[in-house]
Structure formats: C-alpha cells, structure tokens
Amino acid sequence: xxxxxxxxxxxxxxxxxxxxxxxxxxxxxxxxxxxxxxxxxxxxxxxxxxxxxxxxxxxxxxxxxxxxxxxxxxxxxxxxxxxxxxxxxxxxxxxxxxxxxxxxxxxxxxxxxxxxxxxxxxxxxxxxxxxxxxxxxxxxxxxxxxxxxxxxxxxxxxxxxxxxxxxxxxxxxxxxxxxxxxxxxxxxxxxxxxxxxxxxxxxxxxxxxxxxxxxxxxxxxxxxxxxxxxxxxxxxxxxxxxxxxxxxxxxxxxxxxxxxxxxxxxxxxxxxxxxxxxxxxxxxxxxxxxxxxxxxxxxxxxxxxxxxxxxxxxxxxxxxxxxxxxxxxxxxxxxxxxxxxxxxxxxxxxxxxxxxxxxxxxxxxxxxxxxxxxxxxxxxxxxxxxxxxxxxxxxxxxxxxxxxxxxxxxxxxxxxxxxxxxxxxxxxxxxxxxxxxxxxxxxxxxxxxxxxxxxxxxxxxxxxxxxxxxxxxxxxxxxxxxxxxxxxxxxxxxxxxxxxxxxxxxxxxxxxxxxxxxxxxxxxxxxxxxxxxxxxxxxxxxxxxxxxxxxxxxxxxxxxxxxxxxxxxxxxxxxxxxxxxxxxxxxxxxxxxxxxxxxxxxxxxxxxxxxxxxxxxxxxxxxxxxxxxxxxxxxxxxxxxxxxxxxxxxxxxxxxxxxxxxxxxxxxxxxxxxxxxxxxxxxxxxxxxxxxxxxxxxxxxxxxxxxxxxxxxxxxxxx
Amino acid sequence: xxxxxxxxxxxxxxxxxxxxxxxxxxxxxxxxxxxxxxxxxxxxxxxxxxxxxxxxxxxxxxxxxxxxxxxxxxxxxxxxxxxxxxxxxxxxxxxxxxxxxxxxxxxxxxxxxxxxxxxxxxxxxxxxxxxxxxxxxxxxxxxxxxxxxxxxxxxxxxxxxxxxxxxxxxxxxxxxxxxxxxxxxxxxxxxxxxxxxxxxxxxxxxxxxxxxxxxxxxx
Numbered sequence: 024x025x026x027x028x029x030x031x032x033x034x035x036x037x038x039x040x041x042x043x044x045x046x047x048x049x050x051x052x053x054x055x056x057x058x059x060x061x062x063x064x065x066x067x068x069x070x071x072x073x074x075x076x077x078x079x080x081x082x083x084x085x086x087x088x089x090x091x092x093x094x095x096x097x098x099x100x101x102x103x104x105x106x107x108x109x110x111x112x113x114x115x116x117x118x119x120x121x122x123x124x125x126x127x128x129x130x131x132x133x134x135x136x137x138x139x140x141x142x143x144x145x146x147x148x149x150x151x152x153x154x155x156x157x158x159x160x161x162x163x164x165x166x167x168x169x170x171x172x173x174x175x176x177x178x179x180x181x182x183x184x185x186x187x188x189x190x191x192x193x194x195x196x197x198x199x200x201x202x203x204x205x206x207x208x209x210x211x212x213x214x215x216x217x218x219x220x221x222x223x224x225x226x227x228x229x230x231x232x233x234x235x236x237x238x239x240x241x242x243x244x245x246x247x248x249x250x251x252x253x254x255x256x257x258x259x260x261x262x263x264x265x266x267x268x269x270x271x272x273x274x275x276x277x278x279x280x281x282x283x284x285x286x287x288x289x290x291x292x293x294x295x296x297x298x299x300x301x302x303x304x305x306x307x308x309x310x311x312x313x314x315x316x317x318x319x320x321x322x323x324x325x326x327x328x329x330x331x332x333x334x335x336x337x338x339x340x341x342x343x344x345x346x347x348x349x350x351x352x353x354x355x356x357x358x359x360x361x362x363x364x365x366x367x368x369x370x371x372x373x374x375x376x377x378x379x380x381x382x383x384x385x386x387x388x389x390x391x392x393x394x395x396x397x398x399x400x401x402x403x404x405x406x407x408x409x410x411x412x413x414x415x416x417x418x419x420x421x422x423x424x425x426x427x428x429x430x431x432x433x434x435x436x437x438x439x440x441x442x443x444x445x446x447x448x449x450x451x452x453x454x455x456x457x458x459x460x461x462x463x464x465x466x467x468x469x470x471x472x473x474x475x476x477x478x479x480x481x482x483x484x485x486x487x488x489x490x491x492x493x494x495x496x497x498x499x500x501x502x503x504x505x506x507x508x509x510x511x512x513x514x515x516x517x518x519x520x521x522x523x524x525x526x527x528x529x530x531x532x533x534x535x536x537x538x539x540x541x542x543x544x545x546x547x548x549x550x551x552x553x554x555x556x557x558x559x560x561x562x563x564x565x566x567x568x569x570x571x572x573x574x575x576x577x578x579x580x581x582x583x584x585x586x587x588x589x590x591x592x593x594x595x596x597x598x599x600x601x602x603x604x605x606x607x608x609x610x611x612x613x614x615x616x617x618x619x620x621x622x623x624x625x626x627x628x629x630x631x632x633x634x635x636x637x638x639x640x641x642x643x644x645x646x647x648x649x650x651x652x653x654x655x656x657x658x659x660x661x662x663x664x665x666x667x668x669x670x671x672x673x674x675x676x677x678x679x680x681x682x683x684x685x686x687x688x689x690x691x692x693x694x695x696x697x698x699x700x701x702x703x704x705x706x707x708x709x710x711x712x713x714x715x716x717x718x719x720x721x722x723x724x725x726x727x728x729x730x731x732x733x734x735x736x737x738x739x740x741x742x
Numbered sequence: 743x744x745x746x747x748x749x750x751x752x753x754x755x756x757x758x759x760x761x762x763x764x765x766x767x768x769x770x771x772x773x774x775x776x777x778x779x780x781x782x783x784x785x786x787x788x789x790x791x792x793x794x795x796x797x798x799x800x801x802x803x804x805x806x807x808x809x810x811x812x813x814x815x816x817x818x819x820x821x822x823x824x825x826x827x828x829x830x831x832x833x834x835x836x837x838x839x840x841x842x843x844x845x846x847x848x849x850x851x852x853x854x855x856x857x858x859x860x861x862x863x864x865x866x867x868x869x870x871x872x873x874x875x876x877x878x879x880x881x882x883x884x885x886x887x888x889x890x891x892x893x894x895x896x897x898x899x900x901x902x903x904x905x906x907x908x909x910x911x912x913x914x915x916x917x918x919x920x921x922x923x924x925x926x927x928x929x930x931x932x933x934x935x936x937x938x939x940x941x942x943x944x945x946x947x948x949x950x951x952x953x954x955x956x957x958x959x960x961x
Contacts, residue, residue: 038896040893041896044901045893047901049878049879050837050908051838052901057831119821246900247939279842279844477900478900479899480896637941641940645938669848669936675942676936677931
C-alpha cells in the first residue's frame with residue numbers, strides 16, 4: 024500500500040515562510056514582465072476603440088515608417104469584425120515602449136461602426152442588433168426536480184425575489200503577457216505570466232508548428248491570475264510572430280485598459296427566484312429564472328439552489344451575449360454568483376417566516392451530503408457545516424443579531440446588521456502529474472515540476488514535503504518549478520494544484536530517500552533497512568548519526584534522480600465553509616462600514632498554516648471587494664467601458680479592511696482526509712454574507728450587488 | 743508609506759512636475775511630446791529637439807540624463823515623455839518597482855525620491871535628473887528590516903504589489919523615526935497602495951513589526 028501522510032510531522036502543517044518571499048519583498052524576484060533579454064524589443068497591442076465594428080481597411084505604412092518601429096503584426100485583418108471595446112487588432116514592436124505606442128497610434132484603420140449592445144438590457148431589447156449568428160441569447164438546459172408547482176401551493180411561506188450581481192474583472196496586477204525569444208529558427212523560450220506553463224507550451228508549439236520539446240515556458244513567479252491566465256492568447260502568438268519577424272526577443276504585456284477589457288472577467292448573474300418553505304423553516308420548493316452574461320461568446324452558468332436541498336425545483340437559465348470581453352474562469356467559477364443569489368433568497372424567506380436565517384439554513388441542508396476522505400471513511404459534509412456554523416456564529420456574536428424589523432426601528436442613521444452565507448467547493452487533485460526529486464552527492468536537493476506558484480506558496484509547500492521526508496529544512500530544498508520542460512505539472516485552477524502536486528512530491532521524496540539508503544548503506548557498514556532519517560542526519564540503527572552531507576558524499580558521483588507519481592489516500596475533495604459579517608450602514612450616505620468578518624473553512628490536511636491563512640484572508644478580501652465595490656461599467660450609448668482602470672474600478676485599500684477572524688476547521692478527522700485545495704472556497708460566501716448583513720441592518724433587501732451607496736440608497740428609496 | 747502629495751518645498755529645488763501636471767498643462771496631451779512650461783528648463787538642459795507648432799513648443803527625440811539610482815550615478819537616454827518608472831524598468835533594468843495601474847492609483851511603482859515616497863508611474867524621468875532615486879532593491883534585508891518583516895508575516899502572495907507596499911513602509915519609517923505607529927496609522931499610511939491577492943492583514947503586521955524593530959534598533 025502506498026504511504027500515507029506522516030502521523031507526527033515535523034514540518035508539514037507548520038507556518039514555514041515562503042522560499043521566494045524575501046526575493047519578492049526586496050524587488051529581486053524577476054517576474055516575466057521584468058525579463059529583459061539582450062536586444063529586447065517592446066511591443067504594444069492596439070485594441071478596438073469601438074464596441075462593434077467592421078474593419079474595412081488597415082494601413083500600417085505610417086507605423087512602419089516611424090524610426091525605431093521594428094515590426095507590425097495584425098491580429099485582426101481587413102474584413103474582420105471586432106465585437107467589443109478592447110478586442111485586439113494589432114501589435115507593434117519597437118526599440119522602446121514609447122515608440123511602440125506611437126506605432127499603434129499611427130496605424131490607420133477605417134471602421135464601419137455597427138450597432139452595439141453592451142448591457143444585458145440592450146441585448147434583450149426589442150430591435151437589438153443581432154450579435155451572433157444564433158442570436159443574443161442561449162438557453163441553458165432546463166433543470167426540474169419533483170413537483171415545484173404543487174410544493175409552492177402547499178408551502179407555509181414563500182417569497183419572490185429578484186437579485187443581481189454585475190460583471191467584474193480579475194485585475195491581475197501583472198497584466199497578461201510574455202517575453203518571447205527565438206533561439207535559432209526552431210527553438211523558443213517564453214517567459215510567460217501564466218497559471219499553466221504546460222498549456223502555454225503546447226499552444227505556442229502548435230501556433231508555430233515546432234515540437235513542444237523545443238518550447239520552454241518559464242514562470243518562476245507571476246503577478247496574479249485568479250483563473251484568467253491559462254492560455255497563450257492572441258498576444259502570445261503576436262509576440263512570437265514579432266520576435267520571429269525581427270529576430271529579436273519581444274516583450275509584450277497588455278496595458279491596464281486591455282487587462283480589464285479583453286483578458287477575462289467573471290460573468291454577471293441575475294435571478295428571479297420563488298422560494299418556499301414549510302412551517303418549520305425547511306426549504307420545499309424553488310422556481311427560478313436566471314441569466315447572466317459572459318461577454319460576446321462565453322456562458323454565465325452558476326449553481327442553484329447551491330448548497331441546499333430543495334426537493335421540488337425548476338430552473339431555466341439564459342446566457343446573454345453582449346459586445347463585451349469574454350469571461351474566463353475566475354476564482355471558484357459560478358459559485359460566488361450562485362451563492363449570492365441563493366443566500367439572498369433564503370435569507371429573505373427566513374425573514375418572512377420570522378425564523379432565524381441560521382436555523383433555516385441548518386434545516387435545509389441535505390441530511391446526508393457525502394464527501395470522500397483519503398482515509399477511505401466517507402464523511403457527511405452536513406455535519407461539518409453544523410460544527411462550522413456553531414464556531415462562526417460564536418465568533419461573530421450572532422446572538423447580538425436583531426431582526427430586520429427591529430433594526431429598521433433603531434434610532435439614528437447608523438444601522439448595524441449581521442449576515443451569513445455558506446459555500447462549497449471540490450478542490451481535489453489530478454492523478455497524472457509528476458515531481459522529480461534529485462539528491463546530489465554534495466547533499467544539495469532539488470525538486471522539479473512544471474507546475475507554477477501563482478502566489479499560493481506551492482513552491483514552498485512542495486519543498487516542505489520533501490524536507491519533511493529527508494530530515495532537512497525547507498530552505499535546504501531548491502524548489503525548481505515553473506519550467507515547462509520539467510515533469511508534467513498541474514495547471515493552477517480549481518484549487519487542484521496542491522492536491523495534484525503534493526502526492527507526487529511526497530512519493531518522489533520517499534523513493535529518493537529509499538534509494539539513498541540503498542546506495543550508501545554499504546559504505547556505512549549497514550543494511551538499507553538499518554538506516555533512517557533524523558534532523559539533518561542519517562541514523563544508523565537509530566543511533567549513530569551521520570551528517571546529511573557526509574552521507575550524501577557516499578553517493579560518489581552519481582546523484583539520485585527519482586520521479587514520483589500520484590497515489591491514493593493522500594488527497595480528497597469536497598469542502599464546506601461558512602462566513603459571517605458584522606457591519607454598519609449609514610442610511611444617509613449609503614456607505615457600508617465592515618466591523619468584522621469571520622470565515623470558517625475546512626480543507627483537509629493543512630500543509631502550511633501561515634500560507635493557508637493568507638489564502639483564506641485573500642479569499643475573504645476578494646469576496647468583500649465583490650460584495651462592496653466591484654463593477655465593470657459599460658456605457659450603453661457609446662458602447663465603451665467607463666472604468667478600465669484602478670480608480671473608478673474600485674478595490675479595497677488598507678482602510679477598507681476590517682478585523683477578519685479566520686477559523687481553520689482542523690481536527691484529526693480532517694487531517695486524515697488528506698490534502699485539499701483552499702484557493703477558491705474562501706472567496707465564495709463573503710459577498711453573499713455582506714448582502715445579507717446589509718439587508719439585516721436596513722430592514723430591506725438591497726437587490727443589486729455591489730453594496731454601493733448608489734444601490735443602497737436606491738433600495739432605501741423604494742422601501 | 744504615504745505616497746505624499748509631492749510638492750517641492752520652496753527652499754529645496756526638487757522635481758516638481760508629475761506626469762499628471764504635465765498632461766494637464768499640455769494642449770496636446772495625447773501627442774505625448776508637448777511640454778508644459780514648468781518642464782522647459784529641464785528640457786533645454788537635456789537638449790531634446792524643440793520645434794514649434796501653432797505656438798506650442800514640441801519636444802521630441804531622445805536625450806541623455808544622469809540619474810542617481812540606489813546611490814549610483816547612472817547615465818541613461820530617455821525621451822522627454824518617459825516616466826521615471828518606465829525609465830527604471832525598461833532602460834535601466836531596475837525592475838523592482840512594478841507597473842500596475844500606470845496612473846497613480848495603486849502604488850506598485852512607489853520609489854523614494856529625495857526621501858519622499860512617490861508614484862514613479864506619474865513622475866517624469868527628466869524631472870529627476872540629478873535627484874536621488876531609491877528603489878527597494880537597495881533596502882536592508884536583514885533581521886528587523888521591512889522586507890524581512892514582510893517575509894515573516896507572509897505579507898505577500900503573488901508579490902506584484904509588494905514592492906510598493908515595502909517601499910511605502912520604508913519611506914514612512916524613515917520619515918517617522920522612533921515612532922510606534924498604531925494600526926490606524928499604518929492603514930492610513932498604506933492607503934495609497936492596492937493589493938489584489940488580499941495580503942493586507944500580513945502587511946499591517948509587517949509594518950508594525952518593522953516599526954518596532956526600528957525603534958528598538960534606535961534608528
């Protein structure tokens with residue numbers, strides 16, 4: 024049987040500082056956008072200034088004539104139609120970025136501007152321009168369970184609610200892009216800001232018809248992806264073409280405007296929900312019409328009724344096409360939207376029934392919600408939720424919560440409210456990834472894999488595992504990842520990276536250790552079975568201590584080089600969590616002040632408590648941005664985006680951050696489950712919990728996210 | 743830490759034109775090569791090409807300047823419109839400061855200019871000629887230093903905003919030696935910086951720890 028995680032680990036679980044932390048904090052870490060290979064040219068992308076237009080003519084001659092401009096590449100050609108503000112048209116490479124921008128400005132394009140629809144209302148309006156050959160909508164598969172009509176009739180209470188949440192963008196701080204260098208005619212090095220070095224390698228190899236073995240994609244560190252950076256993209260190909268054309272390395276990163284407009288977004292969501300419960304406050308029926316837009320050609324699906332069991336339900340979903348940039352996966356795709364819609368509705372129903380919304384949630388979870396464990400013991404996630412909710416309610420002070428009616432009667436403009444929401448996620452690993460562990464005769468240890476660290480501390484965690492097995496310190500391990508030529512690594516999506524990569528790292532280290540024992544036992548006058556690992560030493564028969572380096576020297580000249588694979592029992596999937604919010608709303612200004620957020624999260628075996636907490640804090644903060652600030656605003660009349668920047672596109676700053684209480688749901692049973700990813704779950708429920716706390720404070724539902732002064736004052740005016 | 747309102751005191755000849763002032767003052771801002779009068783002297787000294795169109799002086803071409811970066815005097819050829827950030831990153835290979843918003847909203851580009859934290863994305867390089875620029879690559883990294891405090895508190899994730907936060911902290915500590923800031927002081931001081939990964943909680947603790955270490959060290 025394959026090995027399980029050690030029972031009494033020395034390093035696993037500890038808050039070990041990041042291996043690349045000091046390099047990042049001292050400006051020495053080289054990000055892909057920092058790479059400046061000899062002779063590098065700077066390239067700039069020209070994007071569509073129109074929401075919808077046909078390109079009649081493109082004249083690049085003036086651009087090419089500018090001194091310093093070295094190459095122009097057309098991404099869209101004459102006759103093509105651009106379908107949103109920001110869609111890529113061309114790229115110009117020049118000796119300086121300033122000159123490349125001049126080059127873009129000098130490209131003369133004759134457009135036939137076409138009618139546009141940039142909002143869902145515009146796209147659905149009578150007489151709207153047809154945006155795709157199949158129209159402006161696409162119906163999702165209808166879902167139906169039980170007999171919702173009869174159940175609605177019999178229900179003790181029901182509400183009809185309408186809720187919505189807008190399109191937001193990833194706002195990766197390092198914009199999308201790469202540096203491409205051709206090494207001769209057929210070999211290519213790409214420094215890419217990506218979550219997927221292996222995927223970029225195969226896409227670039229395909230685009231340029233060179234073997235994947237001759238494409239090296241390097242991502243030693245990168246400045247944020249959140250789901251938006253999996254592919255080579257048109258600009259990756261443009262950089263490759265320009266590098267080929269000019270014979271020089273080409274640096275090409277999007278500007279901030281393009282990052283917002285064309286590099287991905289989280290689709291909007293809206294829901295018209297009829298929700299019903301029996302007299303005890305258990306959900307019995309749901310009828311929902313939902314919609315959302317993922318831009319010009321992507322869907323906007325989200326789960327509903329989400330974490331709850333609703334025996335009778337009907338749902339029809341419609342994707343709406345607009346002249347907007349396409350959605351990409353964004354941290355827990357679909358879940359934050361589904362959570363915001365469903366958690367708003369269940370809260371409103373609890374209010375109507377006059378019962379505690381916490382109780383209604385407990386009543387409405389499936390009796391048995393089975394999730395796996397690496398130990399083989401199946402767990403009931405509903406039981407996990409119950410314990411988590413108890414912890415969260417206590418930490419936020421849920422007993423101080425008053426009903427909406429009481430809060431509405433409170434004196435003065437400042438109203439305090441409490442809200443909560445639940446979420447779930449998968450977070451399991453894939454079984455086809457590998458890690459190589461190398462022990463050199465000088466005692467140095469290296470691990471290699473093509474996976475990448477997008478800020479999750481994957482580099483550090485893998486080193487921690489190897490150090491645990493070999494009796495070393497984490498800093499002793501050269502954790503060499505982010506190179507597509509290394510053994511296949513997991514793309515960083517779906518919270519799958521750590522559960523995919525931790526098992527092969529562990530197995531590689533175990534096998535390397537055993538091979539070391541075999542190779543050096545003779546030189547130590549022992550049998551391999553006599554050897555074991557101590558802290559920085561090899562123990563002979565548990566007693567004689569041979570320092571690690573001395574032991575490795577017995578290897579002679581040949582290093583140990585082992586590639587480890589996945590094995591069963593080390594990972595699981597299926598997590599739950601709950602979040603609670605305490606806030607105050609100023610009913611005169613509509614401004615929300617967060618007082619405290621509590622997040623309770625389970626993710627099986629926690630490998631590094633410090634970086635785990637950072638992930639959860641980060642998830643909560645991204646969620647509070649979603650709940651309070653973020654919205655990509657499109658102008659219906661011009662068809663342009665109004666806030667592709669970082670001042671009118673709002674994100675929380677230091678003063679917006681409240682006290683955040685993170686509670687790891689960590690116990691013996693959880694640790695036995697094995698490794699589960701934590702990147703996504705903690706960002707799901709925050710916005711929903713904020714919306715519910717605002718409703719609780721005001722005594723009325725604010726139906727449209729985010730909880731901005733405008734949306735709050737509008738709701739108060741209607742109440 | 744607070745990228746402060748960067749106004750040169752009357753008695754100190756200091757770079758006084760940010761890119762924002764510059765664009766505001768130019769009638770053809772989009773052309774990118776039109777100078778506001780406040781920059782003219784520097785331009786002339788820098789020997790950029792000058793021509794006149796409709797009575798507006800247009801500066802173009804390239805010009806060599808001397809920049810003192812991290813204690814080292816360096817020559818670099820820039821354009822009159824080059825920002826300090828792009829000059830550091832693209833022309834001098836000083837890539838610690840990052841370009842994120844490129845318009846003075848997020849602070850990732852923060853550098854210390856003559857002791858003040860400034861947004862280098864909206865500071866013209868030409869206005870910094872003969873002034874002292876410090877980037878985080880020059881900061882101490884030993885025990886108690888700002889970068890060490892960030893490491894120990896896991897005050898970074900992807901790390902792309904981190905240079906700005908570290909520099910803002912460093913500048914604040916240098917401006918307020920021996921002070922032990924409150925959490926609110928720290929928040930206020932860091933309000934010119936934005937993080938997307940959500941590392942603020944660690945950043946606050948890192949700043950508090952670094953301040954404490956600095957006080958203890960008697961710096």
